[in-house]
Amino acid sequence: MSGDDSRPIHIRRQGFDPADELRAAGPLTRITVGSGADAETTWMAAGHAVVRQVLGDHKRFSTRRRWDRREEVGGEGIFRPRELVGNLMDYDPPEHTRMRQKLTPGFTLRRMWRLRPYIEQIVTERLDAMEQAGSPADLIEFVAEEVPAAVLCELIGVPRDDRAMFVQLCHRHLDASLSQRRRAAAGEAFSRYLMAMIARERKDPGEGLIGAVVAEHGDTVTDEELRGFCVQVMLAGDDNISGMIGLGVLALLRHPEQIVALRGDDRSVDRAVDELIRYLTVPYAPTPRSAMEDVTIADQVIKEGETVLCSLPMANRDPALLPDADRLDVTRESVPHVAFGHGIHHCLGAALARLELRTVYTALWQRFPALRLADPAKETMFRLTTPAYGLAKLMVAW
Known part of the structure; x- marks a missing residue:
């Protein structure tokens, strides 16, 4: 699974759980990240209250990184590499406030629910493809790797004829099995496509996020900022939701008594999804x-x-948050978890993520009520080299 001691302690996992050495670290402790000349000592916050305090205090804890170490932390003349222009996670107020105000209308709950028909359509298409391939099938290949990317393309306004190429570039840029040169080449092609798309949207704004932002805010948001934001949305959103789809299905298959919640009313389904996220x-x-x-x-x-x-x-596993935080219970009321962050950098796409997950989980068991692991005795292939945790493969049968 994930007992690789060479990995930084904060990303070690054991199946669904944080690694034992991470649990033993305490609410706030010093850790070493990297090795050799690149080794760096840093603090790690692990307690729920400590994490919320750090993430919620943008005045005393900055996300803006020092690329020139001669500058003071938070200095005004900071240099930001091109790949981080538009990445809201690297911005502090007032820059962050300016950008987020322009982008937030594209992520309102109302706008997310306008995407619902397309999300249902793409989920149906991917389940059709899995069914046609026959039992057993890899849920990651047919669903988890396909649905999030397609939805994000629809969100930002990528033309449908270009989406297969666009998503391939995104996935290649994230693929840690490829050489650094090949990943960089995919990233550059991905970036060039976005810049060309933004130029088209400037002339004739469409209905996607890019079109909406340029139509509303014009030149007050730059092409580089839009490109950077779209890169952030695609890379983070695709990887996180893909990971949640695969792990969520596996967790439910290992706790089959909890699948019934997906057949309940909207409130029951929403509780189940939020508990899986936590x-x-x-x-x-x-x-x-x-x-x-x-x-x-x-x-x-x-x-x-x-x-x-x-x-x-x-x-999110802190007993101070929940007395039995290591137990999955999809019937429990939602708690203030931090899976989407906290404070001014709380994930803009949280509503979209929840909508995608509830659509996938409910549709999957409606289509395949007898869904099961194809080979329960076989060791599950967890992803260990991607930015977000997940599964490399999940063979299911029905």
């Missing part, structure tokens, strides 16, 4: 925070300039 927590950690001043948290002094990593899986 229990599985596929993102390891959000962008590291840099202390803007000396801060005392959990009886520890984090000095100005020091970095804090926040372990989202550990925070």
Whole structure:
């Protein structure tokens, strides 16, 4: 599974659970990230209250990284590499406020539900393809790798004829099995396509997110900012939702008594989806925070300039959040988990993620009520090299 001791402690997992050494670390502790000349000591927050305190305090904990170490933390003349222009997670107010205000209307609950017919259509198409392929089939190949990318393409407005190519470039850029050169080449092609698409949208805005932003805000948002935001949406959204689809299905197959919640009313389904999101927590950690001043948290002094990593899986398994946080219970009421972050950087796409997951989970068991693991005794292939946790393969039968 995930007992690879060479991996940083904050991303080690054991099946659905955080690794034992991560559990033993405490609510706030020092860890070493990297090795050799690249090794760096940083703080790791793992307690739910500590994580919320760090993520919720953007004035004392900055997400803006120092690319020129001669500058002060949070200095005004900061240099930002091109790949981070438009990445909201690397922005502090007032830059962050300006960009988020322009983008938030594209992620309202009302707009997300306007996407519902397309989400249902693409899920139906992928389940059709899986059924036609015959039992057993790999749920990751047919559903988890296809649905999130297609939905995100619809969201930002990628023409349907271009989507297969566009998604392939996205996946190649994320594929850690490829050489760095090949991944970089895919990333550059991905970026070039987006810049060309943005130029077209400037002339004739469509109904997608890019078209809506340029129609409403014009030149007050730059092409590079739009490109960077779309890259962030595609890379993070695709990987996180793909991971949640595969892990969520596996968790339910291993707890079959809880599948009944997916056949209940909307409230029951929403509770089930939110519990799966909390229990599985596929993102390891959000962008590291840099202390803007000396801060005392959990009886520890984090000095100005020091970095804090926040372990989202550990925070969501904290007994202080739930007395039985290691148990999956899709009937329990939702709790203030941090799977989507917290504070000003709370995930813009949270409503879309929930909608996609509830659509996939409910449609899957409506189509295949006898869904089961094809070979329960076979070891599950977890993803260990992607930005978000997930499954490399999940063979199911019906």
